[in-house]
Amino acid sequence: MNEAKTKPLSDEARLDWLRLIRSENVGPVVFRQLLERYGDPAAALQALPELARRAGGKRRIRLCSSAEAEAEMAAARRAGVRLLALCEPGYPEALRGLEDAPPVLAVLGNLAALGLSTVGIVGARNASANGRRLAGQLAADLAAAGLAVASGMARGIDTAAHRGALPRPTVAVLAGGADVVYPPENAALHAEIRRDGAVIAEMPLGTVPQARHFPRRNRLISGLSLGVVVVEAAKRSGSLITARFAGDQGREVFAVPGSPLDPRAGGCNQLIREGATLVESAADVLEGLGGLGRAERPLSPAAHALPPAAPRALPPVLSAPAEPGDAERAVIEELLGAEPIQVDDVVRQTTLPIAVVHGVLLELELAGRVERHPGNRFARLYKAPANPL
């Protein structure tokens, strides 16, 4: 699906998009599978209880009611938040191409900021003064070259990157609700970003960010961006997770090096050893993006190609799930365990058609009996999980 094919939803249709993604056990990938199988969210909502029941869900699946979704839409209007569906104009192009793009994105601020070519800048919360200075200068120079700077509004590098880019457009991707300022000292920054750029989130308004939300948020920073620059990151840090998402998503990964004696440089140095591009300045980043910004004017996404992995029609890699029979369901259930297994392996070992395997996994996921892991892998859940939203 590209921009030319998008059109604004009616309020009624948007309500169904919101209801489906806010329903139990429905994540972005399941959402896309359901949309493909049933054509629109309303039909998918109708089918959900039966799908979940078939795979042995212990109790009736909890659907988001019209009243709940209407309340969220009303709260969004009051807060000045726009709820933007994946199929609508203005939804960020780069993000739309991801297989797990949020079906509905909450946007505070200027939609125009989401239409610019974007570079992510992320790094340590406990950043050094030098690291903050570097992040701020990189952001200022990249913004001056016409790029939007995306980050996570966390303490340290993220804050320095947003501040460096302002008053030019910068995009804050929040792990909680778009209206929830975290950390609290960034209230003024939150206000400035919504004035000069945009604050976005996939969680419902009012959601207080929790640890499990951060990896999901990080995939949006990289997903929005042509490339991600990591400035100061320890080994085994959240910034490295963002960098790995970026690599998996076909984005450029850049890292600012540092002395081996500085533990805050360990993650960046490791990324460089693994193939990330060493950068010391915005010029290095622009060169790594193929001379973007050389023209010294704002560039629209249309002005250059995204990496081939990015702008794909929906659904990107999944074949349409087919209706499975009981025997097939049993064979696949038997195969799944606590250790995540790749869908390809399930297909190979069962010799079932991939569409049937996807059909069974879709039902099991909706029933809360399997959990999806990165890399199209699935593990059995031995207890019914809480609603992840």
Add this chain to the structure above:
Amino acid sequence: MNEAKTKPLSDEARLDWLRLIRSENVGPVVFRQLLERYGDPAAALQALPELARRAGGKRRIRLCSSAEAEAEMAAARRAGVRLLALCEPGYPEALRGLEDAPPVLAVLGNLAALGLSTVGIVGARNASANGRRLAGQLAADLAAAGLAVASGMARGIDTAAHRGALPRPTVAVLAGGADVVYPPENAALHAEIRRDGAVIAEMPLGTVPQARHFPRRNRLISGLSLGVVVVEAAKRSGSLITARFAGDQGREVFAVPGSPLDPRAGGCNQLIREGATLVESAADVLEGLGGLGRAERPLSPAAHALPPAAPRALPPVLSAPAEPGDAERAVIEELLGAEPIQVDDVVRQTTLPIAVVHGVLLELELAGRVERHPGNRFARLYKAPANPL
């Protein structure tokens, strides 16, 4: 030529090797060409005056006399310096493979140190305390893994590397004579290295190092080594020259990264961007050398393959120079100018056989009328040069 084919020279033969390399306009490459054309140094010495005259040398070429060479050999004996010819056992294997390996090497200390697998560590003279600490630790760990550490005994990183390796074998490659301590404060270090490792040089004993000697010396550090580690180096520094030699010689290039805010890291970061391996520890270096030292015992050069570029028979890349006629000499002279030109280009533009081109260039070099530049390039000299030795 490999170790098995080498044999010690008689004192008489060594005298001729020394006379030939100490004669005017004879550098290591010309030495090899002469050896190949005339079979041994004595015959080459006889032919030199006529070769130089043919190419229009303004005055008779100055040969090193037997008396001068005997005086150098006597001085070497008194100083405990061994003069080792390229064709003799004990000459470092890795070095022997270079097209411009010194025909005669002065060695103070233990020949055994030259038989170990070697890693070069080089860097800034005005190194930071952290840089010295890193260089020392790298050297200590590499030496503990059984490798000899080669460096240039300069202030800063070089000194720290030698000190870190001691009392395990380390090799100091001097730009002046093997007996000339420079910088003066390193007198104690010089003594320790000759006791526990080796000090080597290609210049005559007593030569005080000058700026123009350093690039020549740097090629020996990398030539001795399987790889070179650069610790703290500014852009456009001598350490980068060593790193480029290492790359040209087919050696691994390693660099320790640093903050973009630290000017002493600029050269290392640039090397990494150009493809050098980022290293933070000796383990990274050992991994980059293909697991060398994993066995935690001293490794002889025979225990693993050198890079393919290294261990070549003499002469490595030059076709034997042929005797040219006057017309061919005139055509080639006409083509040469102040800007260095590649031998390949001379061949292409004149359509003369490469052996004839080499023959003319050999004569012109001996006549002091052309100068050899790195990368097999030649430039016309418009004034007779001073004897470079």
